Amino acid sequence: MFKDIVKISDLKNYNEKEVTIGGWVRHSRPSGKLIFIVLRDGSGLCQCVIEKGKISDELFEQIKRVGAESSLTITGMVRKDERSVGGYELVVSGARMLSESVDYPITPKSHGIDFLLKNRHLHLRSQRQWCIFRIRHTVINAIRQFFNDNGFTLIDSPILTGIVGEEAGSLFNVDYFGMPAFLSQTGQLHLECAAMSFGRVYCFGPTFRAEKSKTRRHLTEFWMVEPEVAFIELPGLLEIAENFVSFIVKRVLEDNEAELKTLDADVESLKKIVPPFYRLTYTQAHEILTSQKTQDFMAAQLADFVKTKQEIEEKIKALETEAKGQIKQWRQDKIAAELIELRSDLAEIDTKIENNPKHAKLASEFKWGEDLGGSDETIISLMHDKPVFVTHYPRQAKAFYMKQDGDNPKVVQNFDMLAPAGFGEIIGGSMREDNYDVLLGKIKEHGYKLENYEWYLDLRRYGSVPHGGFGLGVERTLAWLTGEKHIRQCIAFPRMMDKILI
RNA sequence: UCCCCGAUAGCUCAAUCGGUAGAGCGAGCGGCUGUUAACCGCUAGGUCGUAGGUUCGAGUCCUACUCGGGGAGCCA
Numbered sequence: 176m177f178k179d180i181v182k183i184s185d186l187k188n189y190n191e192k193e194v195t196i197g198g199w200v201r202h203s204r205p206s207g208k209l210i211f212i213v214l215r216d217g218s219g220l221c222q223c224v225i226e227k228g229k230i231s232d233e234l235f236e237q238i239k240r241v242g243a244e245s246s247l248t249i250t251g252m253v254r255k256d257e258r259s260v261g262g263y264e265l266v267v268s269g270a271r272m273l274s275e276s277v278d279y280p281i282t283p284k285s286h287g288i289d290f291l292l293k294n295r296h297l298h299l300r301s302q303r304q305w306c307i308f309r310i311r312h313t314v315i316n317a318i319r320q321f322f323n324d325n326g327f328t329l330i331d332s333p334i335l336t337g338i339v340g341e342e343a344g345s346l347f348n349v350d351y352f353g354m355p356a357f358l359s360q361t362g363q364l365h366l367e368c369a370a371m372s373f374g375r376v377y378c379f380g381p382t383f384r385a386e387k388s389k390t391r392r393h394l395t396e397f398w399m400v401e402p403e404v405a406f407i408e409l410p411g412l413l414e415i416a417e418n419f420v421s422f423i424v425k426r427v428l429e430d431n432e433a434e435l436k437t438l439d440a441d442v443e444s445l446k447k448i449v450p451p452f453y454r455l456t457y458t459q460a461h462e463i464l465t466s467q468k469t470q471d472f473m474a475a476q477l478a479d480f481v482k483t484k485q486e487i488e489e490k491i492k493a494l495e496t497e498a499k500g501q502i503k504q505w506r507q508d509k510i511a512a513e514l515i516e517l518r519s520d521l522a523e524i525d526t527k528i529e530n531n532p533k534h535a536k537l538a539s540e541f542k543w544g545e546d547l548g549g550s551d552e553t554i555i556s557l558m559h560d561k562p563v564f565v566t567h568y569p570r571q572a573k574a575f576y577m578k579q580d581g582d583n584p585k586v587v588q589n590f591d592m593l594a595p596a597g598f599g600e601i602i603g604g605s606m607r608e609d610n611y612d613v614l615l616g617k618i619k620e621h622g623y624k625l626e627n628y629e630w631y632l633d634l635r636r637y638g639s640v641p642h643g644g645f646g647l648g649v650e651r652t653l654a655w656l657t658g659e660k661h662i663r664q665c666i667a668f669p670r671m672m673d674k675i676l677i
Numbered sequence: 678u679c680c681c682c683g684a685u686a687g688c689u690c691a692a693u694c695g696g697u698a699g700a701g702c703g704a705g706c707g708g709c710u711g712u713u714a715a716c717c718g719c720u721a722g723g724u725c726g727u728a729g730g731u732u733c734g735a736g737u738c739c740u741a742c743u744c745g746g747g748g749a750g751c752c753a
Contacts, residue, residue, distance in 0.1 A: 207709040226710075258711070278687080283714040284702045285689055289745055345751070386751055387678080399753055511700045515690050526747075529681080549749080603753060648753030
């Protein structure tokens with residue numbers, strides 16, 4: 176019955192021909208004897224123009240009052256029209272209602288994050304979400320393509336595991352037939368085994384962290400891709416990482432130009448994402464953060480915020496004065512709507528003004544030896560127009576398996592990659608300790624049970640080689656690319672601290 | 678675990694010093710042959726998160742609780 180249905184994205188091949196499309200009503204604008212319906216079918220949007228007289232009066236009346244998200248098939252002549260979204264529209268000659276939708280909860284106006292999350296099953300149909308998930312599809316394909324084309328073998332690491340990668344305490348416990356087990360928070364340790372067999376490997380799947388973090392950068396379940404490479408040193412690893420990220424960005428720019436535009440993403444900035452990226456050592460980052468330059472940077476940022484705030488306040492005042500005067504009702508209504516927007520902007524800028532001095536203080540008081548904080552990463556990231564590698568962190572701030580630096584035993588050979596524009600960390604990685612005695616010492620130093628790590632030490636007993644790898648967070652990468660503020664919008668069904676809806 | 682903010686119509690938000698509960702969107706009815714989150718007119722829609730307190734009078738002030746948002750720590 177539906178075998179002749181044409182996809183909206185294919186309409187360009189049917190200009191001046193009659194076709195039938197099937198989809199859901201995004202919105203409709205009845206205008207007397209004319210109805211405009213924008214239909215979405217998953218491949219794109221198409222405006223359908225229905226004139227009274229061209230279809231039965233009964234159907235015309237039914238379609239005239241059709242609710243958002245009603246499903247129907249529409250038949251008509253494809254016509255190129257610049258005025259229409261997507262460039263083509265349908266001059267309707269027939270239609271068939273499949274299912275009428277009444278009182279669809281998500282309206283064309285703005286909604287709060289809580290409401291949208293409760294309606295996640297419906298929110299996925301919205302334009303912004305559709306664009307983000309088209310881009311997610313490209314990103315995931317690009318990830319697989321990059322590794323497959325560069326000599327990597329895919330090894331699926333287990334989701335149920337008995338071993339711990341990072342420090343414990345952020346693991347989901349599972350009752351495994353009465354035995355303790357965890358949901359995997361990294362595939363790294365398993366991949367190290369595989370790297371000694373295949374040389375270059377990667378794993379890609381969901382990962383689980385029971386961190387009690389309520390921020391826009393955290394999920395308890397997220398997707399991470401982790402390459403692991405034998406016979407490599409830190410500079411080589413950084414090169415792979417920057418080529419990898421540049422490749423993803425290039426593919427998204429090629430395949431999702433329209434989606435990026437709809438999302439109002441910063442395409443020009445993305446075009447700058449080509450190797451080489453900036454490289455800073457942790458010690459250099461420390462110097463920058465505690466320097467006068469950073470204080471000046473933060474002060475300039477604050478001045479910007481204050482100026483923006485004044486502009487918003489002046490606008491609000493002007494509108495409020497106007498609203499008190501003798502003016503038409505329609506103008507009153509417009510002003511009310513504008514005021515709501517402006518007050519929301521004002522609240523946002525107030526938060527920024529409040530946080531700025533705190534972040535400046537945190538940066539100035541940053542002590543060598545501490546881990547880089549979220550706000551510190553944001554500052555460094557804002558100061559650069561391309562991603563920044565921060566390498567060689569203090570040993571005490573990092574995990575036991577990271578390789579100690581030969582020149583400076585106080586630091587390890589690790590790196591974080593910070594995305595530009597203030598988004599922060601999207602990659603964390605390191606060289607792994609490949610010296611048996613040093614690794615044994617680290618395990619003891621951390622007080623871990625030796626018997627749990629005998630297998631890991633075996634990798635150093637039998638033909639150890641320098642090796643390393645990193646993990647890239649898919650949702651964080653997407654949030655950066657799309658300009659989406661919250662990574663919860665970058666996974667179909669987000670799992671957050673204390674909240675699983677469906 | 679800690680800090681800050683919030684909860685008013687289906688949704689997003691107003692309500693000045695404590696004094697009659699408002700707007701837009703959405704819904705319903707009517708109008709309009711080129712609309713782009715259309716526009717114009719009319720209608721319906723409320724236990725102001727919960728419990729207590731202060732007061733002649735509380736959406737507004739105080740206390741506790743519940744739920745939500747953002748951030749710190751930690752991280753992708």
